[in-house]
Amino acid sequence: MIESLKDDVRELYGDHTGYVGSWEVKCPVCGNYTPLSFTWSLLELRRSGNEDEEDGEEKVRVGAYKRIVYMKPVVENNKLRIKVIDLNKEMESRNIFAKVSKNRIVIKDSGKSYEIPQGNVKVENNYARCLYCGSIIPGKGEKWYVREAIREWNENYERFLNGEISLEELRNSKARPTLLVKFKGEGKNLYFQEITDEDKEVFWEAFNKLREINIMKIPTEKAFPYGLLAFY
Known part of the structure; x- marks a missing residue:
């Protein structure tokens, strides 16, 4: 099963080792999707x-x-x-x-x-700033826009896996994962490159491939919670 998963997402990585990713949210002011990163x-x-x-x-x-x-x-x-x-x-x-x-x-x-x-998000302060228009994302506590948007994503992702909504509808969620840069190598020999539009499309197509897998057959173990900056 693990080898099958590797084959299914091989196209995503190509000749790269991995990606640095984060969340992005749809700015309620300008309507653009802005990545969020604490650093x-x-x-x-x-x-x-x-x-x-x-x-x-x-x-x-x-x-x-x-x-x-x-x-x-x-x-x-x-x-x-x-x-x-x-x-x-x-x-x-x-x-x-x-x-x-x-x-x-x-x-x-x-x-x-x-x-x-400077990073444009501080979770502990309920602070996030749009990289496009500079607006501060509204809300506090459980009503913080970012927190509500990520909850919506989690619900939509489950619906997507169950075949209730399309990939396009999933992509239109108020929050969604995004790729920031890609890299090759390791240690001091890590080399980073910008993400292209093609990289983004391949990334999203991988979601369709994941939906085709019987997740009940995948071995599970404890994992780190998804953060605002992550390596894939």
Whole structure:
């Protein structure tokens, strides 16, 4: 059964190792689907023997980095792109000497600095911001729009698996999973790329393939709950 599952979703991965994904919700103000992520950082590998500094209440990580990669959401012509910023490529160096704080990277001896975008969701504060129009998603507690939208997705997904609604109806849920970037390799040799429209269509077609599987025959075990940033 596991090998059958691998065959069914092989097209999704292609020659890539996996994907970084998240939830996206339909903004009640502008109507666009906005991804939600508590961080846009992807990879930060620092060599051993380095020390941290204090900058007020914020901890600053200082030292030689083997890899620093982050995402940068950009809206162009009303279309959202999640750009991949790989500083090792930018600096054409295998080692980067830098000061790294929560939202800023300062490259030593070069005068260059990079701003890491702030995450646009804080679940504990019922806070989420649309990446398109900048609106704050409304509601608090159990009435928070994001929480209600994810509950709707869970209900719709069960209905989809039972054949009660179509894939298109599932895709029109107020909340839905989305792909942010794809990657190859592992460890310091991880390389990230932007998601294409074709990647998104293959991702959604995989839902149809999953519906064809008898889920009662799939071995189960405890799994981590789906978070706002996930690896597939």
